[in-house]
Amino acid sequence: MAFGRSSRNRRPVEPVTLKILVAGGFGVGKTTLVGAVSEIRPLRTEEMLSEAGRPVDDLDGVEAKTTTTVAMDFGRITLREDLVLYLFGTPGQDRFWFLWDELAQGALGAVVLADTRRLEDCFAAVDYFERREIPFAVAVNCFEGADRFPTETVQAALDLDPQVPVLMCDARDRSSVRDVLVAVVEHAVARVDRLREPVTT
Amino acid sequence: MDGMSADTSRTPGTPGDPQSSRWYDADAGPVVRPYAMTRGRTSSASRHRLDLIAIVMPEPAADDPGRDQMLSPEHVEIIELCSEMPQSIAELAAGLDLPVGVVRVLVGDLVEDELVHVTRPVPPAELPDVNILREVINGLRAL
Numbered sequence A: 001m002a003f004g005r006s007s008r009n010r011r012p013v014e015p016v017t018l019k020i021l022v023a024g025g026f027g028v029g030k031t032t033l034v035g036a037v038s039e040i041r042p043l044r045t046e047e048m049l050s051e052a053g054r055p056v057d058d059l060d061g062v063e064a065k066t067t068t069t070v071a072m073d074f075g076r077i078t079l080r081e082d083l084v085l086y087l088f089g090t091p092g093q094d095r096f097w098f099l100w101d102e103l104a105q106g107a108l109g110a111v112v113l114a115d116t117r118r119l120e121d122c123f124a125a126v127d128y129f130e131r132r133e134i135p136f137a138v139a140v141n142c143f144e145g146a147d148r149f150p151t152e153t154v155q156a157a158l159d160l161d162p163q164v165p166v167l168m169c170d171a172r173d174r175s176s177v178r179d180v181l182v183a184v185v186e187h188a189v190a191r192v193d194r195l196r197e198p199v200t201t
Numbered sequence B: 001m002d003g004m005s006a007d008t009s010r011t012p013g014t015p016g017d018p019q020s021s022r023w024y025d026a027d028a029g030p031v032v033r034p035y036a037m038t039r040g041r042t043s044s045a046s047r048h049r050l051d052l053i054a055i056v057m058p059e060p061a062a063d064d065p066g067r068d069q070m071l072s073p074e075h076v077e078i079i080e081l082c083s084e085m086p087q088s089i090a091e092l093a094a095g096l097d098l099p100v101g102v103v104r105v106l107v108g109d110l111v112e113d114e115l116v117h118v119t120r121p122v123p124p125a126e127l128p129d130v131n132i133l134r135e136v137i138n139g140l141r142a143l
Ligand SMILES: Nc1nc2c(ncn2[C@@H]2O[C@H](COP(=O)(O)OP(=O)(O)O)[C@@H](O)[C@H]2O)c(=O)[nH]1
Pocket: A024, A025, A026, A027, A028, A029, A030, A031, A032, A033, A089, A141, A142, A143, A144, A169, A170, A171, A172
């Protein structure tokens, strides 16, 4: 193994960890998508919210009377012993944008899952990632019975930047989801390349 | 800070209020009481906020068999989990069925005791390393 000193010294490899967010309306298939590629059954973690509506890191016994928890689904893909990708499904509702902020910090990119029968459900997510300049791809989850539209139609309906990848996908299908993730990361690379353009190599 | 507890007018999910029920999807968890586990301690300001995907790695001292008496069962569980396999804050929270905020405090304790250390993910403001991104693409394609 080429990484570090994997001697007898029993020290495990410190992996580089990255994350991709999966956003979109309720019921659009976020959890399904995470489960389709995750090597672990999608896990669920909870963040406590105070009534004031921010994450409670300060666990002050006096003030934290009633807290609510919001669940986030996530999955893991170990790409190599030293490279691990996490997928996080964003909590569905706009009100939890502050959790998105935490999730979005350091995210390499995002998937916006869309359902053409209720495209408006993903407007908030598109807006969010555009504003924070987080590279994202739109994946149209093709439910049976939903009309198929050309990607250009979706692109126009969402008023997307022409560079933003739009893909048809089946959130239940591993290779389909893998293609979506590859599109996100390629888009992220292209963006970095653009931003670094003036730099000589 | 009185008056805070009196304000129940914004309690979410009030039955019959279609507006409020929209805020929570089926994934929203129950309302829970505060955790006594951290004994009301706040995570110290000097500690950086542990990222969800920061990996908790055991230090050699974590093998010390005498340690257990000084630690809460939750601390011990964290050490055991990450000794089996280093894992992220998010995974620990899921594995222990504890909110992330609680796990952050507990892991912070263990960092202070030098029983574990925590990897620092890419600083958010920086552009990601393109070489790493390409490795991610290759890794995904090989799935
Ligand atoms: N037919 C079909 N059903 C799907 C697809 N993706 C998700 N579902 C189903 O739609 C429902 C909601 O999916 P879920 O992943 O829980 O949505 P989430 O709320 O975005 O996490 C579940 O019953 C899934 O089995 C899909 O591509 N095709």
